[in-house]
Amino acid sequence: MQPESQSSPDYETEYNNRARVPEHPAIIAGWAADAAAYREAAFCELGVSYGESERQRYDLFKPDAITGDAIVLFIHGGYWQGLDRSFFSHMARGVNRRGLPVSVVGYDLCPQVELGHIVWELQQAAAALWHRFKLPVVAAGHSAGGHLAACLLATDWKNVDPELPDQLVPAAYGISGIYNLKPLTETSVNKALGLSFEAAERESPLFWPAPSRLIMDAVVGARESEEYLKQSRRIVDVWGLEGVQTRYEEIAGADHFTVIAGLADPDSAMTARLAALAGA
Numbered sequence: 001m002q003p004e005s006q007s008s009p010d011y012e013t014e015y016n017n018r019a020r021v022p023e024h025p026a027i028i029a030g031w032a033a034d035a036a037a038y039r040e041a042a043f044c045e046l047g048v049s050y051g052e053s054e055r056q057r058y059d060l061f062k063p064d065a066i067t068g069d070a071i072v073l074f075i076h077g078g079y080w081q082g083l084d085r086s087f088f089s090h091m092a093r094g095v096n097r098r099g100l101p102v103s104v105v106g107y108d109l110c111p112q113v114e115l116g117h118i119v120w121e122l123q124q125a126a127a128a129l130w131h132r133f134k135l136p137v138v139a140a141g142h143s144a145g146g147h148l149a150a151c152l153l154a155t156d157w158k159n160v161d162p163e164l165p166d167q168l169v170p171a172a173y174g175i176s177g178i179y180n181l182k183p184l185t186e187t188s189v190n191k192a193l194g195l196s197f198e199a200a201e202r203e204s205p206l207f208w209p210a211p212s213r214l215i216m217d218a219v220v221g222a223r224e225s226e227e228y229l230k231q232s233r234r235i236v237d238v239w240g241l242e243g244v245q246t247r248y249e250e251i252a253g254a255d256h257f258t259v260i261a262g263l264a265d266p267d268s269a270m271t272a273r274l275a276a277l278a279g280a
Contacts, residue, residue: 011186014226056125059089072100076105141172142177
């Protein structure tokens with residue numbers, strides 16, 4: 001009799017963040033309120049278009065005085081199928097206070113567009129910021145936004161536009177990112193994404209040529225699922241072996257929703273690290 005093989009992870013449970021954090025509706029409502037309040041108080045340009053659709057817009061939040069040498073691009077999560085930029089305006093507050101402009105970007109959602117199209121949209125957004133400001137873009141993103149931030153770091157910018165610099169995005173700060181999409185093909189998340197196993201591999205930055213000599217931080221909440229911890233550890237390990245300057249960090253006591261709270265606080269370690277990546 002053959003011994004039973006070790007069972008594979010229960011991906012449906014591991015990737016269902018809303019079930020893991022029952023209080024998530026109150027947290028998301030808090031985001032919306034804090035974001036609206038920051039839009040009222042901040043020096044900002046809202047709804048700047050970088051593409052054709054209504055969602056292809058960014059909100060630009062400006063510091064009182066610029067001290068860095070890059071612009072931060074914040075990319076929201078929602079499994080590429082939910083939320084929008086209006087929930088996350090306050091994620092600009094921390095680094096704004098440290099002298100950095102922040103673009104909080106929107107994008108079209110699945111299933112209205114394919115996930116690969118979302119990657120393309122974020123490349124267009126980063127290119128639009130470079131054309132406007134001629135500054136490097138530090139990509140920061142949460143959850144699905146962490147995936148998109150890593151994609152931007154690993155983009156061959158000459159393929160997007162020959163006029164763009166090779167290192168348009170010199171650093172990425174992924175918070176609770178998903179860098180290998182293949183496990184999602186076995187979950188209900190994929191109902192909207194519609195990813196085949198092959199498409200999931202193609203759109204996973206873990207399997208792209210590593211952006212050697214550039215910087216990738218993978219940050220995750222210590223209370224998140226083992227799969228989320230593994231996602232961040234894996235990209236740090238794999239890309240690190242291929243010459244990327246990688247860094248892994250667990251945020252003590254944080255779950256998938258509370259892990260980004262530090263970005264709103266100018267005095268947090270998270271804000272200090274992101275500001276340093278952008279030269280402030």
